[in-house]
Structure formats: structure tokens, C-alpha cells
Amino acid sequence: MTLLFTNAGNKVGFLPREVAESIPFSTDKVQEILAPFAIDPESANAEVVKDTINDCENPPRAREVKYCATSLESLVDQNVARLGTNIRVLSTPEGKKQEYTVLAGAKKIGDDRVIVCHKEIDDTEVYTVPLMGADGTKLKAVTICHKDTSGWDPDYIAFQILKIKPGPPFCHFLYSDALV
Template identity: 40%
Template sequence: MAPSICTVAILMMVVVGASAAVLTPQNYWHAVLPNTPIPSALSRRLPKDDQGNVGSSQAVGVTVGPGVGVTVGTPGPGVVVNVNPFLYQYAATETQVHDNAGSALFFLEKDLVPGSRMTVHFAKTTTDVAFLPRSMANFLPFSSSKLPDVLSSLNVGSNSKEAAIIGKTLHRCEEPAVAGERRHCATSLESMVDFSTASLGSRDLLALSTEVSKPDSSKQVYVIPPAGVKKVGGNKTVACHAEPYPYAVYYCHATRPTKSYVVSLTGTDGTNVEAVVVCHTDTSSWNPRHIAFQLLKVNPGTVPVCHFLPSDHVVWARDV
């Protein structure tokens, strides 16, 4: 999916270049959240000019990288989980369970103690495509019922692999929420900020993403060092998961009760990770065949279920 002229790119240069001081996503962030640093998962997606300066016009590409979904399993090509494991109403296939049997894709809260050893591959789930300004994102169609218009606006062929990926993301964004959950697909950074502040009832927030010292590190065993587990915020968070799309789209959801942690990890090859962890203390509304229950051999609603966030996802919590 690499057209020579893209409607998105042209609109981006016109909208952002004409009114950068007013409309840039980063300016909106700093106006609403002046005390909250932008995490690297999001700063990598801010529009940049040809010199790499944030805040100028940028031609947004429309390529969707090969890492569609969550890449897990052995290093190398891995296994692509076509059903996002962070969508809790879906059942996992036997193949997905088998290929993740030795990985800490999900784990129990009791395992978050110094000395614990976990096999993890901290990989991005999508490519770092740029955010669009909200004015432009709102202008573009974003609905599975308007898929032909979506593909036309992005100059994507209707029978292409990229079209299928776009359609799957749109359907994910339209799935009904589970009990006690609020969800929103943010098609702009401004939209993500608004949903997170409204859901958490505050502008004094932390926005956290997993930081990996060697971004190309392979799947390996990590150990939690002494004093390596830090509790974050209260019992409510917003998690925003990157979705494969030609521009930055995040599936965000607010659930309660949850617990969030930042966990230090050291890998066998010397990779250091500051990993964001979300623990769900009420899983009673999840699909009983969800991959977490099958891997951990527990039942819905019985024990807290935790997972690391990939390096391109974000957790929001109150700064308490």
C-alpha cells in the first residue's frame, strides 16, 4: 500500500502546515496536560518535518507493517495473533494457546515480586505511523459501514491485504463494550487525551508506556530485581492499544477495578526494561475461553490477571 500521491498526505500538509501553532496534536496535549510528559510510545508518532522537527507538516504514509496484531511466540517470524489478546470477549484458538505456553503474555499478580523470572518478547504491535490533527481525522470516514469511502479516501485498493487489515480494525472499534467498561477508538491524540481525562475525572494524569533499552531485543528470560515493582495510581486506569491502520489509531478502554505497575526487568542479554503492567481484578465478564484463562488455567472472576503492555501501547492513571 504505497501510492505515489495520497489524499491523507496532501490534507496533512495543508492542515498542519497552515495552522501548526493551533492545531498540532502536541500543542493540544500541552494545553490540557501541562504537567504530563508525552510517553515515547506517543511522541514517536507526532508529526515531524523532513529534518525531524516535531510540529511541522508531514506526509503521512499509508503502509501497514507486517506486525499486525500482537506478535508472540518464538523470535523470528513469530505467530501473529489475529485476535488482539487485549480484547477480552474473544476466545483463543488451540494454536494460539500452544504457541504462547512458555511466554508471560498473561500472568498472575502474585508473580510481581523481586526474583521472578518471566519469558517475554517486548515487541511493537504496529508500525509508528503518525497522528493526524483531530480536524483532519474527523474529516476522514471511519466506519465499517462506509468501508468503500474509507478505502477511497486513503487510496487503498478494495481487494488488497491492507484493505482487509483496515476493515478488521474498524470492526474491532465497533465491538460493544463488556460490562463495566467504557471504550473508544481514538483517531487523534486530542481524542485520546479527551477520553482519558473524562474517564479518569482529572487532568493530573500519568501517561506511561513500556521502555526497552534495546528495541530490537529478542524473546528472552527477564528477572525482576530488588525494588523493581512500583504501584501506579488508584484502582482505575485507561489502557490505549495501538491498532494497525494507515495513521495512528488507538483502541482505548477504561475498566475498574484495575491495578497498574511499572516493573523493572533485566534480560539475559543485558536488555533493561521499564515495563508497564495492568492487572485486572475483575475478569468475570471476559470470555471463558480467553487466552489468559487457558494459559493460566484459572476461571473468570477468580484471581487478578495481569499483562505487560507492548512498547507502543499506553496506560493512563491518576497522578496520586
């Protein structure tokens, strides 16, 4: 299959905790959030901020524990609180767009407790899947398998792409800037 392993376009890093805690984080305070970053309230970036905050304020999906980290420290604190101190952080290395072949040796990582993109979802497994590019490049793609999607929104984009309804399991590769 032809794949492009790149980042999702998130060029922004985490704010230090003391800075993050000084900025309100709610949909009714969007203007106060945009101002320190000089984000035009009518811009596409402002829409991303609004959508992110709105997503954080929405209730979690079935069997999901939702936590929106505002700093690297808060992300680490939450992960240690949920998973303990024996933690591995994984990501997919960047790779150019080309044909990739899945090689033997997919490996399940850890137990069924994972935190992905600030989401901890029951019945989720993490794998590394070895791939070989047409140019001979090898990489291990981090892959997430959602074993039970029965409580998910039927309009979720993955169901539309796969032409399935909630319920059956599905797996997907992660962007290079996604952390597991």
C-alpha cells in the same frame, strides 16, 4: 522468562483532528475509509481496518468504558474528561529478545482508574515492574493487572493461553507502543 519488548507493529501515527473528522468511521463506510489511504480492499491492511472499526462498534465488555480515538486530540480530550488533568502516560521501553528476571521493586502506579489502549476498565491496576536482561540491560515494564475478569468472553485469548476461565485476576506486560 524469555521476553521480547517490541511494539505491536502499529507504524501508523494519529491523524490530525481535522483530517480524522473528515473521514467516516463506521463499518458501512469502509470503502470511504480505505480510499484516501490507497488501501486495497482485499488486503490484510483492509482487514485490520475493518476489524478495528468492528471492535469499536461492538458493545463494551462488562465494566469497560469504550472510546475509540480517531485523533491524538480526541484521545487527550477523552482522557482528561475521564481522569482529570493530573495524568501520567506510561509505556514499556523496547528491548531485545532475551531472558529477563523480575527484580524487587514492582510499583503500583496511581489509583484504580486507568485507560489502556483506549480501554478504561474497572478493577484494573497498573504497575511498573523492574526487569534485568541476561545481558545486564535493565528496564521497567508497564504491567496491567485485571482484578476481575468474570464478565469477559470465555474465548478471550488470555484465558486460552493461561488455561483458565473468566473470573480470576491476571497480569500482563504491555507492548512498547501501548500507552497507559
